[in-house]
Amino acid sequence: MAGLSARSLSGLPEIRAGDDLAALIVRATDGELRDGQVLAIAHKVVSKAEGAVVALADMQPSARARELAAEQGKDARTVQVVLDQSREILRASHGVLICRTHHGFVCANAGVDASNAAATSAVTGKTGAGEAGETVIVLPRNPDASARGLRARLRELTGVRVAVLVTDSFGRAWRHGQCDVALGCAGLQPLDDWRGRRDGVGRELQATWLAVADAVAAAADLTRAKDSREPVAIVDGLQRFVTADDGPGACALLRPLEEDLFR
Amino acid sequence: MAGLSARSLSGLPEIRAGDDLAALIVRATDGELRDGQVLAIAHKVVSKAEGAVVALADMQPSARARELAAEQGKDARTVQVVLDQSREILRASHGVLICRTHHGFVCANAGVDASNAAATSAVTGKTGAGEAGETVIVLPRNPDASARGLRARLRELTGVRVAVLVTDSFGRAWRHGQCDVALGCAGLQPLDDWRGRRDGVGRELQATWLAVADAVAAAADLTRAKDSREPVAIVDGLQRFVTADDGPGACALLRPLEEDLFR
Numbered sequence: 033m034a035g036l037s038a039r040s041l042s043g044l045p046e047i048r049a050g051d052d053l054a055a056l057i058v059r060a061t062d063g064e065l066r067d068g069q070v071l072a073i074a075h076k077v078v079s080k081a082e083g084a085v086v087a088l089a090d091m092q093p094s095a096r097a098r099e100l101a102a103e104q105g106k107d108a109r110t111v112q113v114v115l116d117q118s119r120e121i122l123r124a125s126h127g128v129l130i131c132r133t134h135h136g137f138v139c140a141n142a143g144v145d146a147s148n149a150a151a152t153s154a155v156t157g158k159t160g161a162g163e164a165g166e167t168v169i170v171l172p173r174n175p176d177a178s179a180r181g182l183r184a185r186l187r188e189l190t191g192v193r194v195a196v197l198v199t200d201s202f203g204r205a206w207r208h209g210q211c212d213v214a215l216g217c218a219g220l221q222p223l224d225d226w227r228g229r230r231d232g233v234g235r236e237l238q239a240t241w242l243a244v245a246d247a248v249a250a251a252a253d254l255t256r257a258k259d260s261r262e263p264v265a266i267v268d269g270l271q272r273f274v275t276a277d278d279g280p281g282a283c284a285l286l287r288p289l290e291e292d293l294f295r
Numbered sequence: 296m297a298g299l300s301a302r303s304l305s306g307l308p309e310i311r312a313g314d315d316l317a318a319l320i321v322r323a324t325d326g327e328l329r330d331g332q333v334l335a336i337a338h339k340v341v342s343k344a345e346g347a348v349v350a351l352a353d354m355q356p357s358a359r360a361r362e363l364a365a366e367q368g369k370d371a372r373t374v375q376v377v378l379d380q381s382r383e384i385l386r387a388s389h390g391v392l393i394c395r396t397h398h399g400f401v402c403a404n405a406g407v408d409a410s411n412a413a414a415t416s417a418v419t420g421k422t423g424a425g426e427a428g429e430t431v432i433v434l435p436r437n438p439d440a441s442a443r444g445l446r447a448r449l450r451e452l453t454g455v456r457v458a459v460l461v462t463d464s465f466g467r468a469w470r471h472g473q474c475d476v477a478l479g480c481a482g483l484q485p486l487d488d489w490r491g492r493r494d495g496v497g498r499e500l501q502a503t504w505l506a507v508a509d510a511v512a513a514a515a516d517l518t519r520a521k522d523s524r525e526p527v528a529i530v531d532g533l534q535r536f537v538t539a540d541d542g543p544g545a546c547a548l549l550r551p552l553e554e555d556l557f558r
Binding site for chain 2: 036208209251253255270294
């Protein structure tokens with residue numbers, strides 16, 4: 033098989049609401065984008081560019097938010113943001129809320145994140161609020177649409193057809209630590225389904241169903257240090273998974289509610 | 296940050312019980328191993344070399360195995376193997392048993408796998424049994440010990456200090472498809488803990504705790520096609536996570552029972 037290589041992109045400025053993220057990426061790559069590459073982009077910069085940042089000063093915590101916050105030792109305004117982002121709270125324990133977001137992602141705190149939130153970011157639908165420490169970043173409203181938009185804009189600017197992933201770090205129910213997964217995806221086959229095909233000795237591959245987009249997200253995350261401002265990784269060697277059309281997106285990775293054994 | 300590259304290793308023969316897997320890998324690499332590389336090895340070949348293969352003809356299914364098998368449309372002898380490998384069955388649904396293995400891994404069917412089981416493999420503790428289709432591969436008894444043993448033997452044969460991962464493909468509770476994770480690990484820091492450290496703007500990184508070994512396993516899996524016999528991937532560019540000593544192993548990735556919110 034072809035080899036895989038990945039590197040993080042340096043030289044991106046701090047991203048602000050309304051920024052043309054694709055143009056900033058193109059400038060940072062300095063003409064190095066090639067057909068068939070995959071760009072894995074940490075959702076934080078996508079969220080910031082889209083203004084998916086909430087000023088805590090604007091939040092009025094509900095009784096439920098105050099109760100959960102007291103129970104879990106969290107800030108009630110942040111908990112209100114988490115509740116607003118969630119369709120369902122699966123568990124509340126150890127200071128963590130395990131949520132199903134409106135998109136359908138099951139993750140800690142609905143992906144709401146205070147780290148790396150710039151003090152000067154814009155607030156959702158408003159301006160002027162948000163002192164240092166007083167904003168949180170939420171997930172993009174539609175990460176597949178974000179990925180498609182970035183892909184189209186990158187093509188417009190460069191003529192190059194890359195795939196785009198929008199990623200986040202998710203914890204795992206039974207394992208310590210986090211791995212990056214794909215929240216959004218355009219131009220990359222999200223899953224590679226070998227179920228029903230035959231292996232090298234002719235036996236059926238019963239459960240081989242590779243989550244390509246998540247594996248790429250995990251690989252990309254290994255190229256950056258967490259304290260660096262390198263939200264974009266460029267991955268080569270995956271041309272066989274890169275498609276001409278945008279494809280089904282990362283929503284194809286969501287297990288439907290009726291198959292959830294762990295609600 | 297440094298770039299990452301990975302490639303799969305071709306030229307490994309079919310592995311049989313008792314094989315010196317490290318020596319076969321060294322021969323296939325043709326002198327190309329370097330200090331600081333990570334070898335991600337699919338557990339199947341480790342299990343085969345260790346004789347962790349069970350002949351179904353030897354299994355006497357218990358009443359519980361027969362009941363679960365009938366309920367889930369599975370082979371009762373295979374279910375017995377799954378039960379033998381498990382400390383606890385968390386869920387039985389959709390033809391899948393979600394198990395906690397004796398090691399503590401939570402995964403489908405306790406990692407018991409009929410695909411790629413060679414017809415001629417040895418059986419655990421016995422010989423002579425096992426026609427085509429009649430053997431299943433189980434997880435290594437102690438994958439961290441397997442990784443340490445392979446690492447030591449690779450060093451003995453080549454003088455080179457690589458890290459070794461023993462990997463398997465795990466499904467995820469809320470996402471379709473599978474990603475490879477580390478069952479065993481030697482010489483690689485399994486987790487990179489940034490919790491409590493500061494990000495680029497001085498804010499505390501609340502939940503940044505990278506599962507390095509799992510991310511490497513996922514990246515490595517992207518270098519091979521499922522129908523090829525390429526169980527070994529070599530990963531470069533992760534020297535910062537490669538350690539002189541063997542380290543805590545992949546058991547450090549297991550979330551302890553008392554923190555499990557989804558039993």
